[in-house]
Amino acid sequence: MTDTKSTTVAPADLRTAHEALAGTTGFVEIRGAGTAEGWAGAQEPADLVLDTGKLTGVLAYNPADMTVAVRAGTPLRDLQAELAEQGQRVAFDPARVARGATVGGLVATADSGPLALAHGSMRDLVIGATVVLADGTVARTGGHVIKNVAGYDLAKLMHGSYGCFGLLAEIVLRLHPVSAATATVRIDCRLGTAAEHAATVLASTLEPVALEWADGMLLVRVEGTEAGCETRAGQLAELLGGAVLSEQGALAAWKRHADLVNDAVVRIGCRPSRLPGVLAASGGTAVAGLGTGIGTVKVPYEAIEAVHDAVTAVGGTSVTRQRSPLPARAWGRPPSAVRTLRELRAALDPGGRLCRGRFENWFTGEAIS
Amino acid sequence: MLDAEVLHAFSSAVGAANVVSDPVRLRSYECDGLTGFKQVPSLVLLPLDTAGVAAAVRVCHRYGIPFVARGAGTGLSGGALPVADGVVISLQRLRKVVEVDPVDRRAVVQPGVTNLDITKATARHGLYYAPDPSSQQVCTIGGNVAENSGGAHCLKYGFTTNHVLSMTVVLPDGEVVTLGEDTGEQLGPDLRGVFIGSEGTLGIACDITVRLLRVPETVRTLLADFPSVTAAGEVVSDIIAAGIVPAAVEMMDNLAIEAAEKAVGAGYTLTTPAALVVELDGPAAECGNQFEQVKAICDRHGCTRLHIAKDAGERAKIWQGRKAAFAAVGRISPDYIVQDGVVPRTRLAEVLGRIETMGDAAGLRVANVFHAGDGNLHPLVLFDADAGELERAETLSKDITELCVELGGSLSGEHGIGTDKACSMPRMFGEDDLAVMDRVRAGFDAAKLSNPGKLLPTPRLCGEKPGRYRPHPLEEAGVIERL
Numbered sequence: 133m134t135d136t137k138s139t140t141v142a143p144a145d146l147r148t149a150h151e152a153l154a155g156t157t158g159f160v161e162i163r164g165a166g167t168a169e170g171w172a173g174a175q176e177p178a179d180l181v182l183d184t185g186k187l188t189g190v191l192a193y194n195p196a197d198m199t200v201a202v203r204a205g206t207p208l209r210d211l212q213a214e215l216a217e218q219g220q221r222v223a224f225d226p227a228r229v230a231r232g233a234t235v236g237g238l239v240a241t242a243d244s245g246p247l248a249l250a251h252g253s254m255r256d257l258v259i260g261a262t263v264v265l266a267d268g269t270v271a272r273t274g275g276h277v278i279k280n281v282a283g284y285d286l287a288k289l290m291h292g293s294y295g296c297f298g299l300l301a302e303i304v305l306r307l308h309p310v311s312a313a314t315a316t317v318r319i320d321c322r323l324g325t326a327a328e329h330a331a332t333v334l335a336s337t338l339e340p341v342a343l344e345w346a347d348g349m350l351l352v353r354v355e356g357t358e359a360g361c362e363t364r365a366g367q368l369a370e371l372l373g374g375a376v377l378s379e380q381g382a383l384a385a386w387k388r389h390a391d392l393v394n395d396a397v398v399r400i401g402c403r404p405s406r407l408p409g410v411l412a413a414s415g416g417t418a419v420a421g422l423g424t425g426i427g428t429v430k431v432p433y434e435a436i437e438a439v440h441d442a443v444t445a446v447g448g449t450s451v452t453r454q455r456s457p458l459p460a461r462a463w464g465r466p467p468s469a470v471r472t473l474r475e476l477r478a479a480l481d482p483g484g485r486l487c488r489g490r491f492e493n494w495f496t497g498e499a500i501s
Numbered sequence: 502m503l504d505a506e507v508l509h510a511f512s513s514a515v516g517a518a519n520v521v522s523d524p525v526r527l528r529s530y531e532c533d534g535l536t537g538f539k540q541v542p543s544l545v546l547l548p549l550d551t552a553g554v555a556a557a558v559r560v561c562h563r564y565g566i567p568f569v570a571r572g573a574g575t576g577l578s579g580g581a582l583p584v585a586d587g588v589v590i591s592l593q594r595l596r597k598v599v600e601v602d603p604v605d606r607r608a609v610v611q612p613g614v615t616n617l618d619i620t621k622a623t624a625r626h627g628l629y630y631a632p633d634p635s636s637q638q639v640c641t642i643g644g645n646v647a648e649n650s651g652g653a654h655c656l657k658y659g660f661t662t663n664h665v666l667s668m669t670v671v672l673p674d675g676e677v678v679t680l681g682e683d684t685g686e687q688l689g690p691d692l693r694g695v696f697i698g699s700e701g702t703l704g705i706a707c708d709i710t711v712r713l714l715r716v717p718e719t720v721r722t723l724l725a726d727f728p729s730v731t732a733a734g735e736v737v738s739d740i741i742a743a744g745i746v747p748a749a750v751e752m753m754d755n756l757a758i759e760a761a762e763k764a765v766g767a768g769y770t771l772t773t774p775a776a777l778v779v780e781l782d783g784p785a786a787e788c789g790n791q792f793e794q795v796k797a798i799c800d801r802h803g804c805t806r807l808h809i810a811k812d813a814g815e816r817a818k819i820w821q822g823r824k825a826a827f828a829a830v831g832r833i834s835p836d837y838i839v840q841d842g843v844v845p846r847t848r849l850a851e852v853l854g855r856i857e858t859m860g861d862a863a864g865l866r867v868a869n870v871f872h873a874g875d876g877n878l879h880p881l882v883l884f885d886a887d888a889g890e891l892e893r894a895e896t897l898s899k900d901i902t903e904l905c906v907e908l909g910g911s912l913s914g915e916h917g918i919g920t921d922k923a924c925s926m927p928r929m930f931g932e933d934d935l936a937v938m939d940r941v942r943a944g945f946d947a948a949k950l951s952n953p954g955k956l957l958p959t960p961r962l963c964g965e966k967p968g969r970y971r972p973h974p975l976e977e978a979g980v981i982e983r984l
Binding site for chain 2: 194196197198199219242244248252253255256263265269270271272273275276277278279280281282283284285286287288289290291292293296297308309310311312331334335336337338339356357359360363364399401402403404405406424425426447448449450451463467468469471472473475476478479480491
């Protein structure tokens with residue numbers, strides 16, 4: 133949300149990103165592809181909009197090292213296409229990637245997809261980053277090697293920060309091979325049954341890379357060699373009483389999954405075994421990562437508060453993925469260390485310039501209700 | 502020396518019986534696994550629970566006394582080196598496995614629990630804790646969190662940071678918070694991730710919730726000899742290029758093999774210039790196929806002997822040889838320094854060649870043991886202190902890690918910066934990078950009481966002028982820039 137007086141700057145590299153913030157004043161909105169603009173708290177009107185639309189391109193890619201450095205405004209979809217030519221990928225598949233979400237935006241919003249079961253989220257895949265702080269200071273963290281414990285891992289701080297600790301300008305990612313084959317097993321069932329199936333699968337040694345229930349269908353995906361996938365998908369289908377989907381069938385099923393996630397109103401994280409209960413109680417259209425404990429639900433706006441409360445009651449966290457026209461909290465309970473977050477905000481952005489409002493009242497020092 | 506009022510406060514905080522002040526007993530805390538640095542602490546506190554840790558830290562905060570948390574003291578970078586006029590807070594009495602949850606595949610453990618004991622406590626459910634540093638029988642999970650420990654299997658499974666869901670943390674002012682959530686994914690900023698690997702400088706982790714993995718259906722391990730380190734390196738590259746992610750790929754050179762064989766007789770070939778340990782795991786349907794591919798790649802690069810572990814006993818033997826290598830070099834040299842550095846995997850051959858040249862120039866032998874899959878080197882610099890070689894060995898060792906940075910890598914892959922490499926940090930990070938890290942530290946610990954002098958260079962430790970910054974190779978190539 134910006135008012136008419138704001139100026140938009142679209143830096144194309146680190147230097148211009150630095151110049152946009154160094155020696156300037158006023159509030160700043162960071163804008164990527166806009167695919168998560170409606171997530172979390174609304175950004176307050178800013179004097180300057182930093183648009184990462186031109187901050188794109190691969191900086192270094194050595195396939196043999198399986199790492200890539202990119203400018204943060206690069207759409208992940210474009211990067212994946214480039215990596216696929218070498219048989220590699222970022223093992224990360226959130227729903228909004230297809231809509232052009234940027235690498236930086238995906239890190240800043242702590243997004244994830246079904247593959248998180250096997251590969252985690254961006255926090256597990258980012259190995260280095262270059263960040264521009266509110267005062268223009270350029271800081272590097274991590275590096276270009278997957279194993280590295282030198283210094284604080286500031287990329288983790290940026291993960292899920294919605295831009296409040298700095299602008300992600302460059303990101304180094306670890307890559308994985310594109311597997312030779314993949315197969316998906318589908319079981320049509322209710323969420324409660326799906327949870328029982330999930331427990332069976334997770335107690336087996338079949339190692340699914342994704343295990344998701346999406347509004348009436350349980351999808352279990354395996355990846356590996358051609359023969360291995362066929363064997364394991366067959367075993368899963370038999371174990372759970374489901375069907376191995378054709379390639380087209382699998383694409384369609386996962387597309388439906390992504391559509392449901394894209395349409396969700398609240399994103400939830402909690403202990404995996406508690407997720408089905410919370411989702412069922414919400415009464416909404418739900419998608420459940422039964423191994424990860426990450427789920428999304430579409431509910432009417434007036435039900436958002438009730439979802440936050442139910443998630444909080446089981447010790448989970450929640451955040452909205454669509455801006456409610458009604459007064460409703462964007463975030464469920466704030467984290468236990470909210471005071472430390474406030475101190476870090478004060479240390480890295482003392483004027484509170486960046487992306488104000490994204491965390492509602494976490495940073496303002498107001499009492500947290 | 503601490504005055505009577507402070508002593509009384511510490512006694513009240515943790516109980517008089519849990520305060521060590523006897524100078525003789527204090528000496529056993531004077532160093533960690535990096536024995537070259539020594540400092541006897543003023544006092545050692547042995548709290549019995551999180552509340553005791555928090556009470557001790559609050560006393561430190563009230564009186565401005567620096568503190569150093571300590572687990573088993575196995576760290577190799579001087580991260581648990583006591584601070585003069587400071588106290589050591591030992592977590593050795595917090596060693597309960599609080600909870601094992603086989604349904605959500607996680608365990609809650611206190612910081613003094615050893616890495617291997619987590620797996621022992623969960624094995625009956627078919628689960629295990631994946632990160633496996635070589636010292637896993639003795640090192641504690643609290644220390645693993647501080648150092649973001651890895652191990653031989655982290656190429657496939659990741660590091661401590663990928664396996665810890667949340668922690669109860671005593672912040673440096675004594676407040677007790679939870680970092681992380683019930684799921685591995687946090688929706689907001691990942692303070693858990695900032696804390697893990699912060700080497701005790703941001704607070705003390707107490708109850709730690711770890712993720713457990715299902716024990717894989719199959720494990721296949723082979724030991725292969727090669728006519729040169731280069732040939733073995735090419736095998737590693739080809740395995741990766743084939744799209745295989747092995748559970749582990751370890752390389753040892755002849756000197757390391759000689760030492761390990763003398764120590765444990767694990768069946769390595771004494772005359773081979775290089776040996777690789779390759780382990781694959783996963784569903785049987787996947788493992789068998791890929792294992793055949795790995796064998797073919799070994800053959801293609803002139804493998805002179807291929808030994809496949811027939812059972813768990815033979816596998817353990819192969820790993821015993823690999824894991825014994827560090828300590829075993831004591832058998833071929835009176836003294837040695839264990840180094841830890843990382844290069845992009847494709848530069849392994851180059852770095853090994855240069856290490857050899859540097860060793861020759863210094864008149865010292867260097868044995869090499871490393872996690873070849875992720876380019877993490879552990880050169881062992883052999884020397885004889887009685888022959889006055891210590892200083893030369895230390896210089897060579899430091900030059901090797903700085904060479905790793907020069908080749909686009911890192912000062913440390915898993916041992917941490919600690920005291921040992923704090924002064925080398927300016928080789929890898931610029932002034933602004935380090936200043937920002939210091940700002941982050943201030944966000945957690947404004948008074949700088951939690952393990953001061955570690956990780957970040959300080960004028961006291963390194964002199965007023967930090968070491969000269971060498972441009973990162975990507976900077977020289979114009980790929981990245983420093984503004």
